[in-house]
Amino acid sequence: MAQCELLHSISSIVVKNPKPGTRPEGGSPKDKFAIRNPKSGLLIILLVSIALNHCGLSGINSWDSQVRGSDQMPDSIRHLVQKLATKSKKVENHTGLAITYPYDGAVFPPEIAAPVIVWEDANAASNHWLIVVEFSSQRSPIYAIADEQGWAPDQSIWEAVKANSVRAPAKITVYGFDLQHSDTIVAKNSIRISTSKDRVDASIFYRQVQLPFKVGKKNFKKLKWRLGDISSYEKPPVVMENLPVCASCHLFSKDGTLISMEMNYKEDSGAHFITSVRENIELSAEDFMSWNDFPRPELLPKTRGLFAKISPSGKYMVSTVHEISYAALTNNFAFCQLFFPTYGVLAWYSVDNREFHLLAGADDYDFVQTDPSWSWDEKYIVFARSTTKNDYHEDITNIHTHIEDADIQELNEKFPIQFNLYRMPFNQGKGGIPEPLKGASHNGMSNYFPRYSPDGKWIVFTRSRTGIMLQPDSELFIIPAAGGEARRMRCNRELFNSWHSFSPNGKWMLFSSKANTPFTEIFLTHIDANGVDSPPVCLSRFSDDHYAANVPEFVNIGPGAIKKIKISAQR
Amino acid sequence: MKRASVYFILTLIIVAGCSAYRTAQFKRRYGPVRTVDRTVSSHKSGEISFYDEVQPILERRCDVCHGCYDAPCQLKLTCYEGLERGGTTKLVYDSARLRPDKPTRLFVDANSVEEWRQMGFHPVLNERDQTPPANLENSVVNLMLQLKKENPLPETELLPASFDISLDKKQNCTTAEDFSEYKKKYPLWGMPYALPGLTDKEHKTIVEWLRQGGLITPRPPMSANAKKIINQWEEFFNGTSLKQQLVSRYIYEHLFIAHIHFDDLPDREFYRLVRSKTPPGEPVVEINTARPYDDPGVEKFYYRFRPIETTIVAKNHTVYRMNRQKMELYRELFLQDDYEVNKLPSYDLKTASNPFKAFADLPAISRYKFLLDDAQFFVMGFIKGPVCRGQIALNVINDHFFVAFFDPEKDIISNDTAFLASVSDYLDLPTSGENKLNITILWTDYQDKQKKYLAAKGEYLAKLDPAKTGNDITHIWNGDGHNRNALLTIFRHFDSASVVKGFVGDTPKTGWVIDYPLFERIHYLLVAGFNVFGNVGHQLETRLYMDFLRMEGENNFLSFLPKDKRVEERADWYKGARAEHKIHLEDPLRGLQWDTGIVYTTNDPKKEFFEQIIEHAGPAAGPKDYLNRCPEKNCVDKNTGPLEQRADLALQKVTGKRGPEIQVVQDVAFIHVVTGNKDNDLAYTVIRNKALSNNSFMFGEERRRIVEDDTLTIVKGYVGNYPNSFVRVNLDEIEEFVESFLKIRDQLSYYNVARKYAIRRTSPNFWEEADWHYQKYLKDEPVEAGLFDMYRFNRIAEKSDAEFTW
Structure with a gap:
């Protein structure tokens, strides 16, 4: 009977863990939860079937040993756990098992929903795993048993973990063992995680796009925008979809009362809307401005308001204008495009007066000036600059998207554009003299996508060997806002780190990465007063199969502040 | 028959049918086409004068494209006769022509409107009932101007991409009857094409003149002074001695494209020297041979001067000045008693096309001095003559190079009449072969002759100078101390070229030194012998043979450089394995054993040689080129303001x-x-x-x-x-x-x-x-100036109609 109970309990692990339809943290289901040994997988399925058919019992896979008389785990399993736990104390670290998520040292926000703990065990003998969460305080550990390489703590367990990992990190250890010889632990590894006392206190607005990236109405309709809440165990609600036109970069005013977004309204690629944040946003012509209204020499392609940014107060917008861009679709799935401007200057727009002006200091046509960013007090603009690279175009008078039978690396070698970050005073539109930002310029690398921390102390930017977006080697660096030594951030993952956004309180920063999957995911890192960041947390519930989650922005609004954005039927 | 062919034929039938229908409609509405005499002895009050009011507008707004051989549709608006002749779809410049075309030179190849109609020209003035409405509706000129008025040039910064302004633009030579189709297809293509339209005043003037029937008064008669001067010159050219006849023939064959200006006549008065069936005193009846050395076809003909009645356009304005000094020079060079002419050469092509045969009796030094005296004019003939149109015709020369000449007194080859006569067979030019297509055979033949000539020249020089001391700076003609034709600079501008006096610009890659046989052959190849109406074979032969002549001029230049530098220098001029191979095969560098009499002190002998030439030429070299060769910074011509x-x-x-x-x-x-x-x-x-x-x-x-x-x-x-x-x-x-x-x-x-x-x-x-x-x-330049051509005026940029999308 004990055996039957055990089998049943294991079966319940199989069905419960992880939650159906939920992507585990740190990787695709196929990658992370593949049963490595098909024979053992078949055996487990067989046993589970027997258990389900003959035992008819239910059970829980985790046990908080702090809680007396807990019914979280059947006694038989608990006994096994106790046996294993006793043994585990004598066990040395075994190689072959790696906890792939959470990252060692990761710091979680206090309000975040539970992650899935994921590991990879290369030992053939491991077919079941014991997970032990230990705390530095006197608090008793939490145990769990899994027959797959992942464990999703339920809400109560996770709250306990978070509550007890604020002052000191909690240690999570995973032991691999063979169920047939349950007294033998064959693999073991540990990580430590902690919970910050700093809340995020903001929502996350982001876009989802199917890969590979394609243009066309059919594909625009598949774009989705979601407003995410990190504390929710549900997928963030979709607030905008089924668009007949393309839309992309978006930003909010500092207080969260205004939203701006690039949207090709009425086929105008330079159109942006700026409107107040409300539950149901219905966009009409009055909400739109167009960068194409900025006077343009005829030879230049239409302006699209490239990397346009609304100012924190919402009074201004700044954007690249007169731009010529190189755009290519590659033969690579994850890095399916190469895009950068080769020419362009900055202009600003007065939201109140609806007037455009060139931004003196960033209006030198010998350079391409792009990717601007506001300081939160609107005193400075930091932007990326490079000498113009119009020789990259075969014919400057016929700019079009190239279809290249080459991967991103080959194209990068062919078009090795590098940008430097410059800072200049905005001076209420009068501009000033741009100065290279030390630590983010003339370093033999391409420096771009600067973002000020809300306290104005830091600038985080993206750095890669070449390019300005979607670069495999892109990493995040932090420098003092006035320039200084650049420090590589700890949050960087192995592949593509970019598009970062500070939480309004400045304690957290989110960013995108393709470290786990070609479908970009959103990560969150804690930043302390000294600008030191932590290994990140992955917001796996923000992802969908076949969709990349990109252009994430923190928004100073609550989770339900926007329910729907749509274009008015009266066009 | 294939289905496509059937469709094609059906389309042709429909198009022809539509055109015939429209013509019938025009006939019904405006009467049949007939010859119209628009001449009136004088204008009545209110009538527009062509010469006083219309021609100045045409000159400034239309002739900038509609002049010379490459006028669109051959519609020459540079004179009334051109307007009356009208247009044709036939191209003068046709590189794919297998058979030579009948020439269509205005004033030369037809004498009446009827003749032009027979040659395929369609009217652009009304030739139906002469009523005001018909005068406008049947005039392509009016319709084109009206179209522009209705659809002005877009007020955009960039000329729309739909305007084709390439040199080889497809011609659309519409008639009045078919104009509705043209208008439908090309609403923006009114005239002036791809340029701003006429002002209202200009437009009204021309339209009113057309409405009135395009009336024309006789040209004012030649001034008494002009008559007097021309009589003197015609008397000279029509002297009856054999010597005079030969000299006149020689001069005519060199001046037949000249715009001759008599210094004692107004600046803008120009004449052509022609062969006429009629003697001085009678109206000129020009003999219209394709080339100046073609048989005139009459027993007796006369050299006559014919006024140039067309607008002077710079692209073919090659001015040759005649004055008292020139007459004296001719007499001094050609009419002394130091030689005799006992027989006139024939006009058979073999002889006539080879000046070394035809004019063997004239002293070579005289011929050479005749050329040198107006060297810029003759070189200009090479590049402003009909040969010089388009990229392929011109890529035989470099974009910028200097030209100097052998001194006629010192250069043995240039002044040895007997030697030149002895090698005249080798100096045959491919233009003597009339419009054949077997280019390869001709090519080998002429290549062989050229090699034989150079070998004979080498042997001859070796006999005369066994020590092989070579040329020194005195072998370069210094313009006799004053003649600025001594040094020339040639610029090629992709599909056109220019020649200016003096060495202008920084040190070029190459230079030529020209002697008499070379100078003469270039003239007979590119000017006298070139038939712009010739077939593709003729055009290719001319281009190919010019390669030899260029190399000959270059090799002459190299012969002045140190022996050990010549190969290296030439290798720099002919980079690339294929070019090296070709040049070695066709024209290996000769005379390497010959020394140079010039002492060089730097490692850049080419530059040094040019500098020595300038110094040697003295005043003939002209003013210093401050703009391009200013070794010290900020140097200026202090003589300027x-x-x-x-x-x-x-x-x-x-x-x-x-x-x-x-x-x-x-x-x-x-x-x-x-x-x-x-x-x-x-x-x-x-x-x-x-x-x-x-x-x-x-x-x-x-x-x-x-x-x-x-x-x-x-x-x-x-x-x-x-x-x-x-x-x-x-x-x-x-x-x-x-x-x-x-x-x-x-x-x-x-x-x-x-x-x-x-x-x-x-x-x-x-x-x-x-x-x-x-x-x-x-x-x-009151005499040398001409109207610039705007046909090659480029856009500042051309934008594709495609928009960038992402």
Whole structure:
């Protein structure tokens, strides 16, 4: 009977863990939860079937040993756990098992929903795993048993973990063992995680796009925008979809009362809307401005308001204008495009007066000036600059998207554009003299996508060997806002780190990465007063199969502040 | 029959049917086509005068394209007769023509409108009932002007891409009957094409003249002074002695394309020397042979002067001055008693096409001196004559090179009449073979002859100078101390070329030294012997043979350089394995054992040689080229005023720009420097010289480009007849302009400068600026100036109609 109970309990692990339809943290289901040994997988399925058919019992896979008389785990399993736990104390670290998520040292926000703990065990003998969460305080550990390489703590367990990992990190250890010889632990590894006392206190607005990236109405309709809440165990609600036109970069005013977004309204690629944040946003012509209204020499392609940014107060917008861009679709799935401007200057727009002006200091046509960013007090603009690279175009008078039978690396070698970050005073539109930002310029690398921390102390930017977006080697660096030594951030993952956004309180920063999957995911890192960041947390519930989650922005609004954005039927 | 063929034939039938239907409608409405005599003895009150009112408008607004051989549809608007002749779909310049065409030279190849109609020309003036409505509805000129009025040039910065302004633009030579189709298809293509339209006043003047029936009065008769001068010259040319006849024939064959100006007549009066069936005193009846050495076909003919009645366009305006000194020179050179002519040469092609046979009796030195005295004119004939149109015709020469000549007194080859007569068989020119297509055989034949000539020349020189001391600087003609024809510079502007006096510009890649046989052969190949109506074989042979002649001139130049530098220098001129092989096969460097009498002191003998030539020529070399060869910085011509000095100082910096960055700069740009005082405004020309690895091949020029070696030359005044661009800059902004010009490195930076300083095809002041340049040219060179051609005026940029999308 004990055996039957055990089998049943294991079966319940199989069905419960992880939650159906939920992507585990740190990787695709196929990658992370593949049963490595098909024979053992078949055996487990067989046993589970027997258990389900003959035992008819239910059970829980985790046990908080702090809680007396807990019914979280059947006694038989608990006994096994106790046996294993006793043994585990004598066990040395075994190689072959790696906890792939959470990252060692990761710091979680206090309000975040539970992650899935994921590991990879290369030992053939491991077919079941014991997970032990230990705390530095006197608090008793939490145990769990899994027959797959992942464990999703339920809400109560996770709250306990978070509550007890604020002052000191909690240690999570995973032991691999063979169920047939349950007294033998064959693999073991540990990580430590902690919970910050700093809340995020903001929502996350982001876009989802199917890969590979394609243009066309059919594909625009598949774009989705979601407003995410990190504390929710549900997928963030979709607030905008089924668009007949393309839309992309978006930003909010500092207080969260205004939203701006690039949207090709009425086929105008330079159109942006700026409107107040409300539950149901219905966009009409009055909400739109167009960068194409900025006077343009005829030879230049239409302006699209490239990397346009609304100012924190919402009074201004700044954007690249007169731009010529190189755009290519590659033969690579994850890095399916190469895009950068080769020419362009900055202009600003007065939201109140609806007037455009060139931004003196960033209006030198010998350079391409792009990717601007506001300081939160609107005193400075930091932007990326490079000498113009119009020789990259075969014919400057016929700019079009190239279809290249080459991967991103080959194209990068062919078009090795590098940008430097410059800072200049905005001076209420009068501009000033741009100065290279030390630590983010003339370093033999391409420096771009600067973002000020809300306290104005830091600038985080993206750095890669070449390019300005979607670069495999892109990493995040932090420098003092006035320039200084650049420090590589700890949050960087192995592949593509970019598009970062500070939480309004400045304690957290989110960013995108393709470290786990070609479908970009959103990560969150804690930043302390000294600008030191932590290994990140992955917001796996923000992802969908076949969709990349990109252009994430923190928004100073609550989770339900926007329910729907749509274009008015009266066009 | 295949289905496609059936459709094609059906389409043809439908199109022809539509056209016939429209013609029938016109006939019903306006009566049948018939000969119209528009001549009136004088104008009544209210009638528009062609000569006083219409022609000046045509000249400034229409002749800038509708002149010369490449006038669209051969519609020459440079004179009334051209208007009356009308247009045709036949091309003069047709590189694919298998059979020679019948020439269609205005005033020469037909004498009446009926004859032109028989030759396929359609009217552009009304030839139906002469009523005011019919006069307008049946006039292509009116319809084209009206179309422009209805659909003016778009007021955009860039000329829309739908306007084809390429040299080889497809012709659309519509008739009045078919104009509705044209209008439907090309609503923006009224005239002037791709340029701003006429002013209301200009438009009304022409339309009213057309409405009145396009009446014309007789031309004013020749002035008494002109008659007197012409009588003297005709008397000279029609002397009856054999010697005189031979001399006249020789001179005629060299001046037949000249715009002859008599110094004692008004600046803008020009004449052509023609062969006429009628003697002096009677109206000229021009003998219309294709070439000047063709059999005149009559027992007796006369050399006559015929006034040039057309607008003078710069592209074919080759001025030859006649005056008392010239007459004396002719007598001194040709009519002394030091030789005899006992028999006149025949006009059979074999003899007539070879000047060394036909004119063997004339002293070679005299012939050579005749050429040298107006060397620029004769070289201009090579490049302004009909041969010189299009890229392939011109890529036989480099974009910029200097030309000097052997001294006629010192050069043995140039003044040895007997030797030249003895090798005259080898000096046959391919133009003697009439329009054949077996180019390969002809090519081998002429290559062989050329080699034999060079071998014979080498042997002859070796006999005369066994020590092989070679040439020294005195072998270069110094212009007799005063003649500025001694040194010339040739510029090629992709599909046109120019020649100026003096060495202008920085040290070029190559140079030529020309002797008499070379000079004469180039003239007979490219001018006298070239038939613009000839077939493709004729055109190719001419181009191919010119390769030999260029190399001969270059090798002459090399013979002045140190022996051990010649191979190296030539290798630099003919880079690329194929070119090296070809040049070795066709023309291996000869005379390497010959020394040079010039002492060189630097490692750049080419530059040193040019400098020595300039020094040797003395006053004949002309003023120092401050703009392009200013070894010390900021040097200016102190003889000029402060405004000019400022402009010179600023603009000379332009020449510092070279290589890939000037690829976007136009080949020929005219700069108008506005000084604030209209009379003091200045004109400059910036020329782009494009380097080639070699000139050995007709095709694939782009592959042979060495853009790193491209240079710019700036010249005061005008060089080039086909401006590609106008720049207008205030003197106060000249430094700023130069600074921005120096920043040009690609199409976009060029565009940014051009949109600020250049006059565009769509600029409202386009015509004003074009007029200014023409007037300035006339002011600077009252005789040599001509109307510039705008057919090759380029856009500042051309934008694709496609929009960038993502």
